[in-house]
Amino acid sequence: AQSVSQHNHHVILSEAASLELGCNYSYGGTVNLFWYVQYPGQHLQLLLKYFSGDPLVKGIKGFEAEFIKSKFSFNLRKPSVQWSDTAEYFCAVNRGSFQKLVFGTGTRLLVSP
């Protein structure tokens, strides 16, 4: 079965530190890849997505992610985090011909001022 792994469950950083959150998926065919963010008290919002083309995708709020097909990975990065980035981050995958999203377990990021 298709699965998504996020290895970091909790991450604590100071402001201005660099961030990298890991995401690996198990499906070997064509996939679409997403990172969603859930700020405290708010609903899920899309940070960025990859469908095809340039494997380095840029999203909102300075986030980017790199799709490495050989590693089945789609890691999220930000060079300098802010306190306002405190949130839970979810990696998600769907197959080319299906719409349902398979989510990772999420990573809770706490950025201390």
Add this chain to the structure above:
Amino acid sequence: GAGVSQSPSNKVTEKGKDVELRCDPISGHTALYWYRQSLGQGLEFLIYFQGNSAPDKSGLPSDRFSAERTGGSVSTLTIQRTQQEDSAVYLCASSPTSRGLVSYNEQFFGPGTRLTVL
């Protein structure tokens, strides 16, 4: 409205009662999804509606769960004979997808309904 809306925002019920959760998708979106977010299980797909096609019910955890989508718009998720393990946040999402372009559209999520079964 501009986004996906869900009602109620919170629902507390007693074990064994039936509950109905409502989702209003973004106007014009043809696809609608239900997910469940619970401690220990993360975000799980429940059911998916796409236009007039038969829904994908592969994620429903038991036959106590059902969903309808009337007129291609509003959807209702019904849980019969609720159990304590049904306690979770139920999320609805919609997408402007269509046949042939299914890979290229994101899902927009609503705020969820927090269900507590006592």
